[in-house]
Structure formats: structure tokens, C-alpha cells
Amino acid sequence: xxxxxxxxxxxxxxxxxxxxxxxxxxxxxxxxxxxxxxxxxxxxxxxxxxxxxxxxxxxxxxxxxxxxxxxxxxxxxxxxxxxxxxxxxxxxxxxxxxxxxxxxxxxxxxxxxxxxxxxxxxxxxxxxxxxxxxxxxxxxxxxxxxxxxxxxxxxxxxxxxxxxxxxxxxxxxxxxxxxxxxxxxxxx
Numbered sequence: 001x002x003x004x005x006x007x008x009x010x011x012x013x014x015x016x017x018x019x020x021x022x023x024x025x026x027x028x029x030x031x032x033x034x035x036x037x038x039x040x041x042x043x044x045x046x047x048x049x050x051x052x053x054x055x056x057x058x059x060x061x062x063x064x065x066x067x068x069x070x071x072x073x074x075x076x077x078x079x080x081x082x083x084x085x086x087x088x089x090x091x092x093x094x095x096x097x098x099x100x101x102x103x104x105x106x107x108x109x110x111x112x113x114x115x116x117x118x119x120x121x122x123x124x125x126x127x128x129x130x131x132x133x134x135x136x137x138x139x140x141x142x143x144x145x146x147x148x149x150x151x152x153x154x155x156x157x158x159x160x161x162x163x164x165x166x167x168x169x170x171x172x173x174x175x176x177x178x179x180x181x182x183x184x185x186x187x188x
Contacts, residue, residue, distance in 0.1 A: 019036060044093075108129065
């Protein structure tokens with residue numbers, strides 16, 4: 001299927017339709033565009049959030065789920081090459097252990113912005129989310145992730161003259177930008 005763009009980017013109608021589901025990677029279809037890889041992760045994350053928020057309904061219970069997810073994420077990136085084949089889809093794809101701490105960290109920074117000084121458990125979880133980048137990504141990508149966290153924290157604390165409605169500092173941009181940048185550079 002080819003309507004616009006270069007002829008070399010043409011894909012089958014089936015691939016185009018599967019990409020429209022934003023679950024194409026799980027269904028074995030190639031990306032229509034290389035930048036679409038992060039959309040699968042985002043849809044998976046927001047599906048998890050809908051499930052967790054609907055089922056747990058309380059921040060103290062959500063916090064426990066995020067702690068477990070963070071611990072699985074650390075274990076997953078530390079033992080990435082040793083994850084049993086039977087667990088790869090769950091750990092690497094559905095739990096996306098390389099990227100989940102970016103989303104969790106973004107949520108925690110927003111909570112600090114919304115509610116002020118965090119509880120000790122939230123501050124520790126945020127520290128783990130920030131440090132996760134040192135394990136999940138090689139240099140210089142890990143430094144970029146740390147810079148993203150720092151920039152995001154400065155923005156929400158009012159030190160960058162940005163607001164949540166300003167496109168340069170929107171809440172949803174942070175995890176997406178970090179995951180896109182680290183994977184895109186790693187593929188280069």
C-alpha cells in the first residue's frame with residue numbers, strides 16, 4: 001500500500017491495518033514507520049495503567065504495584081540475556097522493563113508537582129526510576145535519560161519557565177522522548 005511518501009516505504013494493506021491497531025509489533029507486523037516502535041510501548045503502558053488504576057483504585061496499592069514493576073525492571077535489564085525464552089514476551093514486551101521506569105518516574109514527578117513533597121516510599125521509587133537508566137542503557141544514552149529526568153524535574157518545579165500546557169514541556173512528552181531517543185540512537 002502506498003499513498004504518500006517515497007515508494008521504498010510502501011507496505012501491504014495488511015501491514016498498514018495492523019499498524020493502525022498500535023499493537024502491530026505483538027502481531028508480528030513490521031512498523032510502517034521506524035518511529036512507530038514507541039507507540040506500541042505507549043499503548044501497552046496506558047493499557048496497564050487502565051487495568052491497574054481500575055483494579056487497585058488507591059495510590060498506596062498502586063505504589064506497591066509500581067515497586068514490583070520497578071524490581072522486575074531492574075532484574076530484567078541486569079539479566080536481559082538470561083531471561084528464559086518462555087518469559088521473554090512477558091518481561092521484554094508486555095512489561096517493557098527497559099522503559100517502564102521512565103513512565104513510572106514521570107508519574108512520580110507529576111505527583112510531586114501536584115501534591116508537593118513526596119512520601120519516602122515515592123522518593124525512593126523515583127530515585128530507583130532515575131538510576132534505572134544507568135543499568136538499562138549504555139553511555140551516552142544513560143546520560144541522556146538522566147538529563148531528561150533533570151530537565152523534567154526542573155520544568156515541573158518552575159525553574160524552566162514551562163507549564164504543563166506548553167508543548168515544550170508537556171507531561172506525556174518526557175517518557176516518550178526518552179524512550180524514542182535511546183532506542184533510535186541505539187539503532188543508528
